[in-house]
Amino acid sequence: MTIQAAIKIEALTKRYGASTKLALDDLSVSINPGEVYGFLGPNGAGKSTTIRLLMNFLQPTRGTAKILGYDIVKDSVAIKQSVGYLAGDFSVYPKMNGKQYLQYLNELQGSGGMSYVNALAKRLNADLDKPLGELSRGNRQKIGIIQALMHQPKVLILDEPTSGLDPLMQEEFYKLINEAKQLGTAVFMSSHILSEVQRICSRVGIVREGKLVGERVIADLVSEAAQTFNITFADTVPLSELKRIKGVKIQNSHGSTVTIHMKGKLSGLFAVLAKHDVSAIAARNLDLEEMFIHFYQNKGARQ
Amino acid sequence: MKAVIKWTLWQRRFNIVWWSIASFFLIFINMIFYPSFKDQAVQLQKSFENLPQTTVQFIGGSTDFFSPIGFLNSQIFFFMLPLLLGVLAIGLGSSLLAREEQNKTIESLLARPISRARLLLSKATAGFVILGTVTLISLITTLVTSRVVNIQVSMVNIVLATIACFLLVLSFGAIAFLFTATGRVRGSSIGIATAVGLGGYIINSLAGTVNWLKVPSKLLPFHYYQPEAILRGTYEWSNILFFLVITLGSGILAWLSFRRRDIR
Numbered sequence: 001m002t003i004q005a006a007i008k009i010e011a012l013t014k015r016y017g018a019s020t021k022l023a024l025d026d027l028s029v030s031i032n033p034g035e036v037y038g039f040l041g042p043n044g045a046g047k048s049t050t051i052r053l054l055m056n057f058l059q060p061t062r063g064t065a066k067i068l069g070y071d072i073v074k075d076s077v078a079i080k081q082s083v084g085y086l087a088g089d090f091s092v093y094p095k096m097n098g099k100q101y102l103q104y105l106n107e108l109q110g111s112g113g114m115s116y117v118n119a120l121a122k123r124l125n126a127d128l129d130k131p132l133g134e135l136s137r138g139n140r141q142k143i144g145i146i147q148a149l150m151h152q153p154k155v156l157i158l159d160e161p162t163s164g165l166d167p168l169m170q171e172e173f174y175k176l177i178n179e180a181k182q183l184g185t186a187v188f189m190s191s192h193i194l195s196e197v198q199r200i201c202s203r204v205g206i207v208r209e210g211k212l213v214g215e216r217v218i219a220d221l222v223s224e225a226a227q228t229f230n231i232t233f234a235d236t237v238p239l240s241e242l243k244r245i246k247g248v249k250i251q252n253s254h255g256s257t258v259t260i261h262m263k264g265k266l267s268g269l270f271a272v273l274a275k276h277d278v279s280a281i282a283a284r285n286l287d288l289e290e291m292f293i294h295f296y297q298n299k300g301a302r303q
Numbered sequence: 304m305k306a307v308i309k310w311t312l313w314q315r316r317f318n319i320v321w322w323s324i325a326s327f328f329l330i331f332i333n334m335i336f337y338p339s340f341k342d343q344a345v346q347l348q349k350s351f352e353n354l355p356q357t358t359v360q361f362i363g364g365s366t367d368f369f370s371p372i373g374f375l376n377s378q379i380f381f382f383m384l385p386l387l388l389g390v391l392a393i394g395l396g397s398s399l400l401a402r403e404e405q406n407k408t409i410e411s412l413l414a415r416p417i418s419r420a421r422l423l424l425s426k427a428t429a430g431f432v433i434l435g436t437v438t439l440i441s442l443i444t445t446l447v448t449s450r451v452v453n454i455q456v457s458m459v460n461i462v463l464a465t466i467a468c469f470l471l472v473l474s475f476g477a478i479a480f481l482f483t484a485t486g487r488v489r490g491s492s493i494g495i496a497t498a499v500g501l502g503g504y505i506i507n508s509l510a511g512t513v514n515w516l517k518v519p520s521k522l523l524p525f526h527y528y529q530p531e532a533i534l535r536g537t538y539e540w541s542n543i544l545f546f547l548v549i550t551l552g553s554g555i556l557a558w559l560s561f562r563r564r565d566i567r
Contacts, residue, residue, distance in 0.1 A: 016565075055414060057566040077418045085414040091407035093314065107306035108415035147411065 004069055006155050006186030007031040007054070011063035014049050014210075023049045025210040026063070031203075033154070036177060036187040038201035038218075040194075046210040047190040048088055051159050054188070055085055067155055084148035088159035088190070090141065094133025098143050101132060102150065111151035120146045123172055137164035145173060149180070156180060158189040162196060174200050228284040229269070232257045234277035241272050307412065307425035311399065312432060319433055322391055323440040329387060330441055333378045334448040340369055371454040372534045379445060380464050380530035382504075385471060389500050391437055392472040395430040396479030397492040400561075405489065409566060419562045423484065427554065430476060438469045456534055464533040470546040471528045475500040477553035484557035486564055499523060524549060 007030070014024040024046040031037045041047050052058045054065055056076040065072045067079045092101060102117050121128050126142040127135065135143070141164040148156060156177075162170045177187060177200050191197050197204055198218060206214040228251070231237075237258045242248055247264035256279075262269060273281070312319075367373030400423065403409040412422060442465040446458055475496050482492035503523030510520035520526045527542035 052566075055410070057410060057413060059563055059565055077416050080414060080416040083414070085410075087407070087410050089407060091410070093406075093408055095314070104306060104310045105411060105415060107309075108412065108417055110416065 003032055005030040005066075006033045006035070007037075007065070007067050007188055009050075009054075009063070009065040012050070012053060012060055012065050013062040014046075014053055014058060015061045022061075022210050024053065027207070027210075027212055029205055029212065029215070031186050031188055033184045033186050034181055035203060036181055036189070036201045038197040038204040039188060039190040039207065040192075040197060040204055041190075041207035045207045047207060048159055049210075050207070051085075051088075051157055051188070051190065054157055055083075082154040084151065084153035084156045084158075086144045086148040086156075086158045086161050088163075090144035092132040092140060092143065095131055097131050098126060098128035098135075098146075101143065102128070102147060105147050106150060109151045116152065117146060117150045120149055120176075123176070124169060138166060138169065141165055142169065145176070149176060152180075152183075154185055156185055156187040156189070158187065160190055160192065162191070162193065170196070226261050226263045227266075229260050229262060230257065230280075230282045230284075231260070231273070231278060232280040234279050238272065238276055241275075242269075245269055245272060304417070304421050304425045304428075307417070307422060308429045308432070311426060311429035315429075315433060319436055322433075322437045326387055326437055326441045327444045329383060330379060330444040331448050333383060334445070334452055334454070337374055337452040337454055340374065371449075371456045372531065375445075375449070375454060375456055375461070375464075376531040376534055380468060380534070384441060384465070384468050385500075385504070385525075385528070388434065388438060388441070388468060388472040389475050392430075392434050392476030393479045393493055393496045393500065395433060396476035396481075396496060397483055397489045399426040399430050399483075400480065401483035401489045401492065404483075404567060413566065420558055423558055423561055427480060427557075430480070431473070434469070434473065434476065438465060441465065457536070460534045460536055463538075464530045467528060467530065467533055467538075467543065467546075470543060470550070471524055472500075474524045474546045474549040474553070477550040477557075481553040481557045481560075484561040486560070486567065500525070 009027055009029045012024060012027045013022060015022050027046070027050060029037070039047050039050065049058065053060055054067065054072055056072050056079075059073065068082055070079045072079065096104070098121070102121075103114065106112075106114060106117060120126075121142075124142040124145060126146060127139060128143075130139075132140060132143065141162075145161060148158065148161075162173055165173060174196075181187065189201070198221075201218055203215065203217050204221075205212055226249075233256045235256065237253050237256060239250065239253060239258070242258065242260060243250060245262075245268040247262050248269065249261040251259040251261050253259070260269075368377045400409075403412065403426075409422075413419065417425075442462065445461055445465065449456060449461065478499055479492045479496035482495050483489060503520075503525030506516050506523060507520045507525040510516040510526075524546055527545040529538055529542070532538040
């Protein structure tokens, strides 16, 4: 049985007015229920255009997209029963307080009581009594997150959701996304924070100059990405054995210490280490940044 | 739809109060001095009868300023009330939707299961209610003050003249609303609606003496607004259709334009 994609974008294209340049060019992406999809790219690459097309704030020049099987243009109202949205430049009514604003949106959503709203506000430590115009950017962003999640949508479309949040609140946001994911919610989010993408997304698409230039599963990236190990042996470094391991590159070796760069599965390395007396081993965290920068800067074909 | 109307009215609650207070004072102050004018009506009337025709057209099209109907027409219904309510209507028409778009709060609304048509209708309804409330305060002030200063004019005709004025300014507001719905900036929508309103008043006033303006004046709403005739009970009510056609036509065009355009 095939799972119906939560979001299915097909050849979506957008040209603004009489501009000769396409803001989005032939984008095709499919996102399954329970999947968190990271949408990356430099400023002006077409991330927000894609999101605003999905929300039907913009009209596509060509192509189609469906959310939960509904067409984004024809069935826009029906779609919004099940979609939570957070804008990149989230704007509020400055004179309303959080409670009034969320009550207003809750009435529009028709999602019943405010108990879940209050629970979310408690978790995010959001101030619902202060006028929104007096809140800091981070505190306003909390209100934005609450309004996106308050009706427990099946699809979340988030444009840089953690911007302005402090690390503790980022952590709480990741937990909320993880909980939504467990319930089968599909999440489509743009972000500039690569560590965040690596942590919560299952797949990423990289967009540049309106085109999708790369799409990868995070687990594959992790397994493909090079990791660095500093290993200290009790006696001499078994260089010839290490060199024979698939994916290993010796960076440097001094006396009993060696630094290696390794791609792929680690089992080969540990098999060699098990045969020797190892006094210390240190691994450096994975850093996907270089790879994303490669996509950002170079013209890459879709992979 | 109810939620948008309710919260729009809540956001504009102080506007409604201040506009109501302003309309009360302007009407009250204009009418309260009627007894002084009435005592000198004969002398004043003679001097006003010598005014040039163009000037007469600008102040109501009649040289009867001091009879009860003439006074109400020249002091309230011909210029002051359309100006007061017209400014409010154009202000509402050009801001109810445009301010949401300008401040980007419209995205929070359209991210909910509400169609663009419903949003448009809700905003228009909120505007109608605000304008209606201030008009009602103006009507009550006119009726009560006219009794206090003993202006003997049929109350029904005062009500009808106020309704005609409401429909006239509603058409100005609808034009402003139409232009913001097409995505024009607030400034240009205010400009266009004001040109139709104020321009209509000037062209209609000049058309009494400048022959070639007679035809263009018929294309503007002010031509069909004749408060003196309403107060005298001689108004041709089919004229009201012009305001209704403009208002409904603007509403339909606003919907056609807004339903499928990009939100900036």
